[in-house]
Amino acid sequence: ALARISSVRLLRCCRVSTVIDASVAVEGTSEVRHLQQGFNQAARALAESHRLLQSRINEATAELARKNQQLEVASQAKTRLLAAASHDLRQPLHALTLFSDGLANGETDPVKLQRIGHIRECVDSLDRLFSELLNLSQLDAGVLQPQWIDFPLDRLFEEISRNFRPVAEQQGLRLVVRKTDLWVRCDYVMLSRILNNLVSNSLRHTIEGGVLVGARRRGRGVRIDVIDTGVGIATHHQVRVFEEFYQVEPTGRQAARGARGMGLGLATVQRLAELLNTRVELSSKLHKGTCVRVMVRSAPPALPAPVVPPAVAAIEEEESLANMRILVIDDERTILEGLTVVLSNWGAEVLPAQTRAEALALADTWAQPPDMVISDLLLQGGDNGLDVIGALERHPRGIGAGTARLLVTGETKPDRLREVASAGIAVLYKPVSPRVLRQAIQAQRAAAAQMVGA
Known part of the structure; x- marks a missing residue:
């Protein structure tokens, strides 16, 4: 009977959770005591094993938390470093863009024009690299949101063909963009960035043959293919090519041609695709x-939209800025001089200012407000272009609804990008090509005139 009672106690103790020490009193016959002692030893060993396991789990959890914190710190440091480096390098590059255009204006010497062309090629190459950084910073800041519209896909395909055909021909490659009558519902700019990055990447890694861009209907969707005859991607690289800064080392003729980017093109493609709630598939x-x-x-x-005659479109694109008065605010003297040269060549009257004080001093003296204000975002002494524009709006003789506003910045910090996005003022990111600058001026001028008319 005593043995049966001890066995019941033993079974009850076995049901006790392993997170606490379990033991039974040693009593009864020698056989029962031996059994009870064995159980107590097993319970102590089990409790010790549990404490050791829990200790290891706690250590692993702490180590994981520490590594996660390190990764977060590293990610924030990367964002700050890229933003600072991007801003500081964009400034002189923007000035170089403006001065190269100023040099080309009215120049007829073929040798000088060729040299200016080489300068522009270098500027364009740097611009592409900085654009990749900017795209990534905008995605990190969360300021990009899809603007859904319906549009004919062929419009985007024609733009891609126009932009990349000269690049392909220069490399001895073929670029085939098949015409399509399909329409899509998407964000035009985001899809344009995706396809531009894919085509650019394909051309960079193709030595012979070329690149094909086409589309076909798949159920309720449209599948867009970018196919190249390039060097291909090894299987073990394919899962990582969409990671930021991941690059496959170029070899042979590809390496000799200097076909190398920053490893951000496909990462940007992936991030934009996620914003569009779609997917990107790769086979190679x-x-x-x-x-x-x-x-x-x-x-x-x-x-179909009404067709604008080419002659009329050309006139609208090259609309003169004669008699247009533009206040330009930038604390970098070289950029201010470059903008003055370019805008003056287009016929505009330029009012230059490096600081808030100089801009407000001009407001004290002008007979009427300028037609437009173009301001850098970050100015001397921590001043802000948005605040300066606000001060001009409050000035007794300052700017009103009839004055168009445009911000130009090399800033890529996420908080700054969010600030700019919430301001409701058009913004261009340095370096800004003269063509893009002119288009932005005309667009903002038209928008301001429409607001006054309303």
Whole structure:
């Protein structure tokens, strides 16, 4: 009977959770005591094992938390470093862009024009690299939100063909962009960035043959293919090429041509695709080429827009800035001089200012407000272009609804990008090509005139 009672106690103790020490009193016959002692030893060993396991779990959890914190700190440091480096390097590059255009204006010497062309090629190359950084910073800041519209895909395809055909021909490659009558519902700018990055990447890594861009309907969606005959991507690299800063080392003729970027193009593609709630698929064979597919929503075709005669379109694009008065605010003397040269060549009257005080001093003397204000975002002494524009709006003789506003900045810090996005003022990111600057001026001028008319 005593043995049966002790066995019941033993079974009850076995049901006790392993997170606490369990033991039984040693009593009864020698056989029962021996059994009870064995149980107590097993319980102590089990409790010790549990304490050791819990200790290791706590250590692993603490180590994981520490590494996560290190990764977060490293990520924030990377963002700050890229933003600071990008801003500081964009300033002289923006000035170089403006001065190269000023040099080309009215120049007829073929040798000088060729040299200026080489300068522009270098500027364009740097501009592409900085654009990749800017795209990444905008995504990190969360300031990009899709603007859904229906548009004919062929419009975007024609733009890609126009932009990249000269690049392909210069490298001895073919770029084939197949015409399509499909319409899609998407963000035009984001899809344009995705396809531009994919085509640029394909051309960079293709030595012979070329690149094909096409689209076909797939169910309720449209699949866009970018196919190249390039060097291909090894299987063990394919899962990582969409990571930031991950690059596959170029070899052979590809390395000799200097085909190397920053490892951000495909990372940007992936991030933009996520914003568009779509997916990007990649298939590739080493030395055979690569195919990247992007799925987008299809849309029903709309009525064709009225056709603008080419002559009228050219006149509108090259609309003169004669008699237009533009207040330009930038604390970098070289950029201020470059903008003055470019805008003056277009016929505008330029009012230059390096500081808030100089801008307000001009407001004290002008007979009427300027037609437009172009301001850098970050000015001397921690001043802010948005605040200066606000001060001009409050000035008794300052700017009103009839004055167009445009910000130009090399800033890429996420908090600054959010600040700019919430201001409701058009913004250009340095370096700004003269063509883009002119288009922005005309667009903001038209918007301001429409606001006054309303």
